[in-house]
Amino acid sequence: MTAPEMAPETVVDFSDHRGIWVYVQHRGGEAAPVAWQLLGIGREMAQQIGVPVAGVVLGHQVRHLCDQAISYGADTVYYIDDPVLERYRTQPYAHGMASLIRKHKPEVVLYGSTIHGRDVAGAVATLVRTGLAADATQLSIEEAGHLLHASRPDFGGKLMSTILCKRNRPQMATCRPGVFSVPEADSSRTGKVIKEKLGLKEGDVLTQVVEFIPESHHVDLSNAEIIVSGGRGLGGPKAFDMLFDLADAVGGVVGASRAAVMAGWIPYQHQVGQTGQTVRPRIYIACGISGAIQHLVGMQDSDVIIAINSDADAPILKTADYAIVGDMFEIVPALVRKLREMRLEGVVSPTVDDGMSADEEEQASA
Amino acid sequence: MHAVVSIKQVPDTSEVRIDPRTNTMIRSGVPSIVNPEDVHAVEEAVRLKERFGGKVTVVTMGPTQAINALREAVSLGADVAILCADRGFAGADTLATSYVIWKAIQRVDREDPVDIMLCGRQALDGDTGQVPPGVATRLGWPQLTSVLKIDEIDFEERFVRVHRLVEGGREIVRSTLPAVITCTRELNAPRYATFPNMVRAARFQPQIWDKAALGIADDDPNIGLRGSPTIVSKVWAPAPRQRSGTTNIDGSDPDRAAAELAEVLSGLGLTRSTHVSPVTAVPASAAGGEL
Known part of the structure; x- marks a missing residue:
């Protein structure tokens, strides 16, 4: 294979580039939540500068994603349906994106x-x-010149920097999942689906996906409603057991600070913060986390923050809605006991009066 | 077998501190290291050489100090080291960097055909992970990013099979060779340099390739600042948002604190069945989360 042809370097007048695009990442027709999150922020910026927002869907027989993109705010969806796109592979997907960009000339393209x-x-x-x-956690757009400001953590999260792309279009950014909210879906919205051809045959593609092996203990922090997180104050891996108990009692997942992960107490996929995952659950319970800046920036948009710490001066207590100075080794187990009692008494799940557990009830009504 | 590894010298970010007055980075005294994931790339290349014979060439772009990074790669078993250095390369973003590395790989490949290129997944300082895809795209070679394991590799049949980290699991991909592989920490455990290799590395003089050596014209618009579409317009230290109206719960009596917390939590709408049974039946006193 020879190197693909690349666009010429000099572009000065950008008036022919218009609109904000969002790449709709999916596997097997199931969209990644970040696609809809980006349609939300993409639409906000598009309205501000008075241009359309579009989704880009590449795949095979995934027309439903076009409709979903419209319901999440896309005015237009560019859609390439081809058997070569059955599974994600760099070469055909990048080829498809690049040809759509060359033909339809967006001014901004966002990816997760x-x-x-x-x-x-x-x-x-x-x-x-x-x-x-790369990895923007803040996005904004200037009305004059439609210049995208993409801000991102740098140097391991110790600094933020704002990246501009003044001389080329489109201005592109990959954006951190879980930072922007998913807009309300509206299935009555209408939009235009523009179908294009891929222009690449299977024989041109140099890779094949042999198999996908799902990870059994996948920790989905960025989509969690409730996170129970532990830090250096736990003192060791054993203490995470009580956080798993609490997470179980509240129906949440376990997160951790960078310090706890670096100490090897819990795997990296639990890490919350600038260098881990940005989270915005409904409830964030921080146990024994002092609140280093890298951590706070990654979880401060949680709806409600509860912090338990033995140190009254811990910075996290100032970021919290509910601050408890005390011994978490006593408080957390007591809380688990209390929550279990309340569940038995039906205080927490009051509609459960027929002896079904909360899990069964959920399934029964699904 | 000829493997090329591209590496980057980075400041050790764990040592970087921010001057709280000026919001700028204090660089002095911060040690430079070989980007950790790049060390795994060197290790994997050296293992391939040990298995199949051949050689390992290591390439970097940067100032003269980057020779130290190349020497470290040599101490781990690399045979040839090339520094791409030219005043014209300064200020390069990922696109302009990938152009220079591409030119270097092209020359290396002309002189001794390359079978595989290995890189770290992303660099510690910028965390972009954009240079390897840039180089792979320019070369027209397949890119296999976030590789956990090389499952099978055959330089006769010219294919490789790898396990890649992807969202929600791993993916097994088969690719033709040459290909560009980006390495994760899971791929291998890097060795320590042997004493003879350390001695060899200390004396090692890498080749230094400037624009002319790479066949890059003086007015080439793809290098340095001119070839960099992105600029950094602002740098600041992030500040946490403080919440007004923090409710303090007395933690001196654990059972009482736990009871209060439990009430707060149930007021917020809790348990797995939250979206099935809304919090309407929760005692009114707790519903607002007020205590």
């Missing part, structure tokens, strides 16, 4: 900064010769 999103965006940026900001 997932493994998948980074993989495709890095290739697309090179094909169309444009700037790509």
Whole structure:
């Protein structure tokens, strides 16, 4: 295979580039939540500068994703349906994105900064010769010149920097999942679906996906409603057991600070913060976490923050809605006991009066 | 077998401190290291050489100090080291960097055909992970990012099979060679340098390739600041948002504190069945989360 042809370097007048695009990442027709999160922020920015927002769907027989994109706010969806796109592979997906960009000329393209999103965006940026900001956690757009400001953690989360792309279009960014909210879906919205051809045959593609092996203990922090997180104050891996108990009692998942992960007490996929995952659950319970800046920035948008710490001066207590100075080794187990009692008494799940557990009830009504 | 590894010298971010007055980074005294994931790439290349014979070439772009990073790669078993250095390369973003690395790999490949390129998944300082896809795309070679394991590799049949980390699990991918592989920490455990290799590395003089050596014209618009579409317009230290109206719960009596917390939590709408049974039946006193 020869190197693909690349766009010429000099572009000055951008008036022919219009609209904000969101790459709809999916596997097997199931969209990643970050796609809808980006349609939300994409639409906000598009309204501000008076341009349309579009979703881009690549895949095979995934027309339903076009409808979903419209319900989440897309005015237009660019759709390439081809058997070659059955599973995500860099080469055909990047090829499809690049040809859509060349033909329809958006001014902004957003991707999730997932493994998948980074993989495709890095290739697309090179094909169309444009700037790509990595892992943005803040986005805004200037009305004059429609300049995208993509801000991101740098140097391990110790600094934030704002990236601009003044001389090339589209301005592209991969964006952190879980930072922007998913807009309300409205199935009555209408939009236009523009179908395009891929222009690549299976024989042109140099890779094959042999198999996908799902991870059994996948920790989905960015979509969790309730997170129970532990830090250095836990003193060791054993103490995480009580956090798993609490997470179980509240129906949440377990998170951790960078310090706890670096100490090897819990695997990296539990890490919350600038260098881990950004989370915004409904309830965040921080146990024995002092509140280093890297951690706070990654969880401060939680709806309600509860912090338990033995140190009255811990910075996290100032970020919390409910601050408890005390011994979490006593309080957390007592809380677990109390919650279990309340559940038995039906205080917490008052509609359960027929002896069904909360889990069974959920299934029964589904 | 000829493996090329591209590496980056980075400041050790765990040592980076921020001046709270000026919001700028204090760089002095911060040690430079080889980007940790790049060390795994070097290790994997050296293992391939040990298995199949051949050689390992290591490439970097940067100032003269980056020779130290190349020497470290040599101490781990690399045979050839190349520093791409030219005043014209300064200020490069990921796109302009990938252009220079691409030119270097092209020359290496012309002189001795390359079978596989290995890189770290992303760099500790910028965390972008954009240079390897940039180089792979320019070369027209497949890119296999976030590789956990090389399952099978055959330089005769010219294919590789890898396990990649993807959202929600891992993926097994088969690719033709040459290909560009980005390495995670799970791929291997890097060795320590042997004494003879350390001695060799200390004296090692990498080749230094400037624009001319890479066949890059003086007015080439793809390098340095001119070839970089992105600029950093602002840098600041993030500040946490403080909440007004924090409710303090007395933690001196654990059972009482736990009871109060439990009430707060049930007021917020709790348990797995939250979306099935809304909190309407929760005692009114707790519903607002007020205590």
